[in-house]
Amino acid sequence: MTNKPNREEAMALLKKHVQSDALIKHALAVEAVMGHFAEKFGEEDPEKWRVIGLIHDLDYEKHPEEHCQKTREILTEEGWPEDYIRAIMSHGWKICTDVEPQERMEKVIYTIDELTGLIVATVLMRPDKSIMDLTVKSVKKKYKSKNFAAGVNREVIEEGAALLEMDLSEVIDETIKGMQAAADDLGLRGDL
Secondary structure (H helix, E strand, O other), rough: OOOOOOOHHHHHHHHHOOOHHHHHHHHHHHHHHHHHHHHHHHOOOOOHHHHHHHHOOOOOOHHHHHHOHHHHHHHHHHHOOOHHHHHHHOOOEEEEOOOOOOOOHHHHHOOOOOOOHHHHHHHHHOOOOOOOOOHHHHHHHHHHHHOOOOOHHHHHHHHHOOOHHHHHHHHHHHHHHHHHHOOHHHOOOOOO
């Protein structure tokens, strides 16, 4: 482990702990969106944001009842820096941790983790199964339907947007853009 974890190290660790294709794709989606937001905000270390996005659900497949707590244990054993661990812990604020998002990076992962799932569900309902022409309007229509992707915590998304001082539509738009950049890896290019 280097002092600053890189993508290769993060991916190796992810694949060691996660076998589910769906969870790997979710990690790739969050990674892409984190990188997009880092660049949008002009952050100096977009790779750090991406690595945190990639590894955020490291423990979810094997330890869903101890989500985030096991990730802290694993990353501490692996020698990961505390600021990376804290950012990952913050995505579970009020759900499975009491680590409140403080830094902008933490606020972004808290906000977009659930949102990426809603966007994937929206894309998969489309005839062309493509994210490339997905609109904010389409996502918001599904977002308002509480029965659609009922497991997605909309309160977290809304609270996160407020923490970021961004309009929900803007957060959705930027999240779509981030995911579009990784459409092939996510299997969401569809029939376009």
